[in-house]
Every structure is written in structure tokens, then in C-alpha cells.
Amino acid sequence: MSLQNDTSAPSKNSKTKDKILKHALKLFSSKGYKATTVRDISGSIGIKQSALYNHFKNKDAILETLISNLTSSAIVTLFDDKDTQALQMQGKALLLSLATTFKLIGFDGQNEALLRLLMQEIYRNEHIREIYNEYFYQENVKKLSGVFFGMMQEDIIKSSDPLLLANEFFAPLFFYQMQVSLLKLDKKSTSSVVSMFEKHVDYFWDNIKITKQETLF
Incomplete structure (x- = not known):
């Protein structure tokens, strides 16, 4: 049972990270980076801010990842x-x-x-x-x-x-x-x-x- 959970965890984490990037990009491009808060991003996904910080250190880290996608x-x-x-x-x-x-x-x-x-x-x-x-x-x-x-x-x-x-x-x-x-x-x-x-x-x-x-x- 634990082996199955370990195998599925990276996939779940990856999906959550992708969601964060997708919603952050939408908010940054519409509201502007400065006006968008971490609470805005986590709220648009339906997760707690603490859960977002498991994937990104802060808002700047999200932006840096999006920039690399450019x-x-x-x-x-x-x-x-x-x-x-x-x-x-x-x-x-x-x-x-x-x-x-x-x-x-x-x-x-x-x-x-x-x-x-x-x-x-x-x-x-x-x-x-x-x-x-x-x-x-x-x-x-x-x-x-x-x-x-x-x-x-x-x-x-x-x-x-x-x-x-x-x-x-x-x-x-x-x-x-x-x-x-x-x-x-x-x-x-x-x-x-x-x-x-x-x-x-x-x-x-x-x-x-x-x-x-x-x-x-």
C-alpha cells in the first residue's frame, strides 16, 4: 500500500505544481504580478497557502519558473x-x-x-x-x-x-x-x-x- 502511495505522489505533486503555474500565469497576466498575491493564487486553485509553499518558496519563485518557460x-x-x-x-x-x-x-x-x-x-x-x-x-x-x-x-x-x-x-x-x-x-x-x-x-x-x-x- 505504501509503495503505491510513493509511486503516485510525484505525479500528484507535479499536477499541483502545474496548476499553480497555470493559475499564477493567468492572474499575473490579467491583474499584474505586483497586484497578485500568493493568497490569490492558492485561492484560485482551492488549496491552502501552506500547500503552495510546498512547491514554491514565494511568489518570485513562481515568476522565475514562468520566465524560464518563455x-x-x-x-x-x-x-x-x-x-x-x-x-x-x-x-x-x-x-x-x-x-x-x-x-x-x-x-x-x-x-x-x-x-x-x-x-x-x-x-x-x-x-x-x-x-x-x-x-x-x-x-x-x-x-x-x-x-x-x-x-x-x-x-x-x-x-x-x-x-x-x-x-x-x-x-x-x-x-x-x-x-x-x-x-x-x-x-x-x-x-x-x-x-x-x-x-x-x-x-x-x-x-x-x-x-x-x-x-x-
């Missing part, structure tokens, strides 16, 4: 385990895939809440700023600029500054994603913004691609 969010893992040469041969399809990922984040509760938490705490928390700069911005821009450079070498797109192109591609996506999040927060229609992701890709690609006529010169 590094595995959809935006951060855009290029994970993908070969640059294979990516560059996808051409416009790659850009459409990236834009779609940004769009879908606005309709995924977990990723949207993580992004909202990031935006709220980025000025207060140095660790969050470091994650944003390194993973959300620098790594993705660096990877895409490398892909663009390869496309230029293969005469797929026009010769230009690949780093500047990468910034120009990503910047509107962050803006549109934020617009979707804000409209949803105010319970307004997102239809006018949703179509902008694909329109951005169309416009961007039409301006950088090399046409058949241009390859003749």
Missing part, C-alpha cells in the same frame, strides 16, 4: 533544429510560416498569457529583459538574416542588408500580434488585423524577390 514559447523556437540552407530554399513559404506562428500566438491562451506577462514585466525584471533581447529578438533576427543572406547568394532575393531585412520583416509581426492581443483583451473583433499577417508577407516578398526578368541581367 524560452520554450512558440516565438523563441521559430527556428529550432532547422538547417539554414533548407530554410532558405523555402523562400516565401518560410516567411508565411513565421507570420502564421505570430498570428496563432494571439489565439493560444498559454503563449498569449506568457507574452502579456513579458510585456508587463519587461521594465521591472532584468531577467525578462535579458530573455527578450536574447531569445525573442537577437536569436530570431540573427537566424533570419542568415537565411536572407543565403537567399541572396542563391539569387532568390535581391542583394541588400540581410540584418536590416530581418528587422523589417519581424517588426510588423510583433506589432500585429500586439494588436490582436489588445483587441481580444477589449473583447473586440480581430478580423481586420488577422489578415495583415499574410498581407505583410505578400508585400514584403514582392519587394525583395528576384523576378525572372531580373535574372536575365
Whole structure:
């Protein structure tokens, strides 16, 4: 009997910890980290504060765990385990895939809440700023600029500054994603913004691609 209890205990603890993180993320992203108390979190789950402290030392420890989850969010893992040469041969399809990922984040509760938490705490928390700069911005821009450079070498797109192109591609996506999040927060229609992701890709690609006529010169 005791062996069965020992075996099931880690699973139960893990589920409770996951619940704490899930409810904390919801509260942090809606009320704000500072305004949310440990009592709020434990109360939303239906457990005592003492039970919560069995899993996390304090509210800061919960936030730190959530921050670590940012590094595995959809935006951060855009290029994970993908070969640059294979990516560059996808051409416009790659850009459409990236834009779609940004769009879908606005309709995924977990990723949207993580992004909202990031935006709220980025000025207060140095660790969050470091994650944003390194993973959300620098790594993705660096990877895409490398892909663009390869496309230029293969005469797929026009010769230009690949780093500047990468910034120009990503910047509107962050803006549109934020617009979707804000409209949803105010319970307004997102239809006018949703179509902008694909329109951005169309416009961007039409301006950088090399046409058949241009390859003749």
C-alpha cells in the first residue's frame, strides 16, 4: 500500500505544481504580478497557502519558473533544429510560416498569457529583459538574416542588408500580434488585423524577390 502511495505522489505533486503555474500565469497576466498575491493564487486553485509553499518558496519563485518557460514559447523556437540552407530554399513559404506562428500566438491562451506577462514585466525584471533581447529578438533576427543572406547568394532575393531585412520583416509581426492581443483583451473583433499577417508577407516578398526578368541581367 505504501509503495503505491510513493509511486503516485510525484505525479500528484507535479499536477499541483502545474496548476499553480497555470493559475499564477493567468492572474499575473490579467491583474499584474505586483497586484497578485500568493493568497490569490492558492485561492484560485482551492488549496491552502501552506500547500503552495510546498512547491514554491514565494511568489518570485513562481515568476522565475514562468520566465524560464518563455524560452520554450512558440516565438523563441521559430527556428529550432532547422538547417539554414533548407530554410532558405523555402523562400516565401518560410516567411508565411513565421507570420502564421505570430498570428496563432494571439489565439493560444498559454503563449498569449506568457507574452502579456513579458510585456508587463519587461521594465521591472532584468531577467525578462535579458530573455527578450536574447531569445525573442537577437536569436530570431540573427537566424533570419542568415537565411536572407543565403537567399541572396542563391539569387532568390535581391542583394541588400540581410540584418536590416530581418528587422523589417519581424517588426510588423510583433506589432500585429500586439494588436490582436489588445483587441481580444477589449473583447473586440480581430478580423481586420488577422489578415495583415499574410498581407505583410505578400508585400514584403514582392519587394525583395528576384523576378525572372531580373535574372536575365
